[in-house]
Amino acid sequence: MNQEFIKELADIVGESNVYSDEVMARHITFRVGGKTKYMVDITGEEELKKVILLMKNYPDIPYYVIGNGSNMLFTDDGYDGLIIKISNKMADVDIHDLRIVAKAGAMLSRVAKLAYEEGLSGMERLSGIPGTIGGAVAMNAGAYGAEIKDIIVCAKVLDRETGEVFVLEKDELYLSYRHSVIMEKSYIVIEVILELDHGKHEDIKEEMDRCTCLRKEKQPIEYPSAGSTFKRPEGYFAGKLVQDAGLAGYTVGGACVSEKHCGFVINKGNATAKDVLDVIEHCQKEVKNKFGVDLEPEVRILTKIT
Ligand SMILES: Cc1cc2nc3c(=O)[nH]c(=O)nc-3n(C[C@H](O)[C@H](O)[C@H](O)COP(=O)(O)OP(=O)(O)OC[C@H]3O[C@@H](n4cnc5c(N)ncnc54)[C@H](O)[C@@H]3O)c2cc1C
Structure with a gap:
């Protein structure tokens, strides 16, 4: 453990936001994975810039940015670097007419709720x-035919190579x-501007409720996961390929292919990251053998030395 490094991080974000x-x-959200050597919870744009600048002095320490970790998987041997977490401590949201200015750590659900309260339509399906x-911007997240792409105006980003913000x-x-x-x-997203349309409160609510019901009905949201495990291969649906390969319920240790939605690998309780990765690999192998299709993980996998 590099105590000097930990102290320098604490000087920037405060001791309570530095973890080892x-x-x-x-x-x-998968609730698996080992320890990261260092983690910092980012509290604002200036602090983020300073942390990135600091990393130039520690070229041997790799770093990786996460948000809410809902599309991430860490291996069981953890990560030998710094995790920079941008979530609820850098999450201010301002609304001016049709425009929403949100710091990177704001949750989509919260932004969507604030939009609804202002009578703004466009985030219902992403909520x-x-x-x-x-x-969501990094992944161009989308659901039920809507994507971040449809509502984004611009994003303020930090170039981790040059330290420039633009x-x-x-x-x-x-x-x-x-x-x-x-x-x-x-790049690291600092702030995002979205533009929505005026809408009727009752219509916005109805659409949000419709999407929530669909999720509850079709997705295994009662179990930890990272959502759709695989990207949609061109011309196919990943979940259908996995199902047609006879893999519904396929289990390794505490991880399995959800029987409710075969596109989700879920943690049934005590899964290790290895269990999850073994299920993923088996699905890839079987789908390739049976249908000749490559399944690419949508979930970002971080290993000890990524
Ligand atoms: C139950 C469930 C349902 C889901 N449903 C959907 C769905 O319908 N549609 C969909 O698209 N996704 C879905 N997901 C996946 C996930 O929620 C999205 O991909 C989401 O956009 C990831 O955001 P995050 O903050 O959790 O990012 P993380 O998982 O923390 O990170 C994902 C990637 O984004 C990068 N990243 C995160 N924050 C930043 C930042 N500030 N700047 C630069 N890069 C950053 C990370 O480096 C990483 O590469 C679902 C996940 C779960 C668990």
Whole structure:
């Protein structure tokens, strides 16, 4: 443990926001995974910039940004670096007319609720995605035919290479299916501006409730997971391929393919990350053998030395 490094982090974000040997299962929705050597909970834009600048002095310590950890998997041997968590401590949301300015750590559900209260429509279908707005832009999150791409105006980002902060307009974000320039260039999202439409409160609520019901009915949200485990292969649905390969309920240790929705690998209670990874690998192998289709994980997998 590098005590000097820990002290420098604490000087930036305060002692209570710095963790060492933190169990990552506590910070990701899959509830699996080992310890990260260091973790910092980011409290604001200036603090984020300072932490990134600090990392230049520690080139041997790798770092990785997470939001709510709802699309993440850490291996059981943990992560030998710094996890920079941007979530509820950097989550202010302001609304001006049709525009919403949200810090990266704001949860989609909260932004959607505030939009509803203001009579703004456009976030209803995204409201049930359990991630931050920063993570949603990085992944171009989407649900029920809507994507972040449909409502985003621009994002303020930090380039981790140069330390520069700049604004990327919608077209410059290159948002496509679960992909963005943020991922390609390892930019860090600081703030996002969305533009919605005026809507009637009752219509907005009805659409949000409809999507919530669909999720409860079709998805195993009663178990820890990272949502859809695999990306949708062109021309197919991942869940259907897994189901047709006869893998519904396929289990390794505490992890299994959900019988409710075969596109979800779930943690039935005491899964290890290895159990989850074994289920993923088996699905990939069987689907490739039976249908010749490659399943690419949508969930981001972080190993000890990524
Ligand atoms: C039950 C369940 C249902 C889900 N349903 C959906 C769905 O319908 N549609 C969908 O698209 N997804 C869904 N997901 C997956 C997940 O919620 C989304 O991908 C979400 O956008 C991830 O946000 P996050 O804050 O949790 O990001 P994390 O999981 O913490 O990180 C995901 C990726 O984003 C990057 N990232 C996070 N924050 C930032 C930032 N500030 N700047 C730069 N990069 C960042 C990380 O480095 C990582 O690569 C679901 C997950 C669960 C558990």
